[in-house]
Amino acid sequence: MTTILVLTILVVIFALAFDFINGFHDTANAIATSVSTRALRPRTAVYMAAIMNFIGALTFTGVAKTISKDIVDPFVLDNGALVILAALTAAIAWNLITWYFGIPSSSSHALIGSIAGAAIAAAGFGILNYRGFGKILQALLISPFIALFVGFLMMSLFKVLLKNRNLFTANTRIRYLQIGTAALQAFTHGTNDAQKAMGIITMALIAGGLQAGDDIQLWVRVSAAAAMGLGTSVGGYKIIKTVGTKIMKIRPVNGAAADLSSAGIIFAATLLHLPVSTTHVISSAIMGVGTAQRVRGVNWGVAQRIVLTWIITLPISALLAAIVYKVLALFL
Known part of the structure; x- marks a missing residue:
């Protein structure tokens, strides 16, 4: 068995591990509002999200193709499997660190920053x-601001529609609506986030000479979808607590608007075909909803901590991946 083949197999294993971790790290964001408003019990929400993530992951492949070729061209990347392995190691490490502390950081930022950092360490900035x-x-940076604005508009619309309604009755009915919005949220998470691991695996297959085109093979799609679904079933209650309770006090109408x-x-x-951070988008939508409800109702201290993590994730993961690549290159 050649070194390239061994490294490619390791990349597949680490990519699926990343998807598994992404499942309990990022999917918690998708169901946080429905759990915090008691529209769904935590265990029920987690299992529903796992199924919807799996379905969503199998539905599209455009984002996977973007990841596989738009950061670095795998057809010209020397020692590509080692670069990708270093990137995955760094991204997984950062995800676990932020998960441990209950910080909803971006797996997308971690992965994309890590790929760039490891590639630069291997071949310079020109790669x-x-x-x-x-x-x-641009997609990663602009999407949170769009989510903030859309969340504000959505909550403003809900306020107009429910102006003359009994708040208790409205919240009871909307709590049932939240079951659907949480399922939709988990489905869209699968359509975007699970594809990132698919793109990574495809990138490694191309770099290792094991695949000629950029099509996403069926086994790659199924394995990545399954890994994310299994990861989701483990749950991510630390992240749920931060997103669902610490940014603002969420009522069913707020949760539905944010979802x-x-x-x-x-x-x-x-x-x-653009990868975005579901963490950024969901957290920003909640902030927008909270601002429309009452500006002082948003815990801006927690929001600042989340935003700071967003800012530092990409450069830290890039630096960490560069270091990991240099260390691995000494032995492989």
Whole structure:
């Protein structure tokens, strides 16, 4: 068995591990509002999210193709399997650190920053596909602001529609609506986030000379979807607590507005083949909803901590991946 084949197999294992961790790290965001408003019990929400994530992951492949070729061209990347292995190691490490402390950081930022950092360490800054990389960064940076704005508009619309309704009765009915919005949220998460691992595996297969085109093979799609679904079933209650309770006090109407806003934005990004951070989008939508409800009702201290983590994730993961690559290169 050649070194390239061994490294490629390790990449597949680490990519599926990343998807598994993403399942309990990021999917918690998708069901946080429905759990915090008691529309769903935590265990029920987690299992429902696992199923919807699996279905969503099998439905689309556009984001996977973007990840596989728009950051770095795998056809010209020397020692590509080692680069990707280093990137995955760094991204997994950062995800576990932030999960341990209950911080809803972005797995997307961690993965994309790690790929860029490891590739630069291997071949210099010229290896980056700046046009594709720039497009991805724009989507990652702009989507939270769009979510903030759409969340504000959605909550404002709900306030108008429910102006003359009994609040208790309305919240009871909307709590049932939240079951559907949480399922939609989990489905859109699968359509975008699970594809990132598919793109990584495809990138490794191309770099290792085991695949000629950028099509996403069926076994890659099924294994990545299954890994995310299993990860989701483990749950992510620390993240649920932060997103669902610490940003603002969420009532059913707030949760439904946030879910509909973020799900729409994530799905639109999927249709445009753009990877976005579901963490960023969901948290920003909640902030927008809270601002429309009452500006002082948002815990801006927690919001600042979340935003700070968003900012530092990409450069830290890039640096960490570069270090991991240099260490691995000494032995492999």
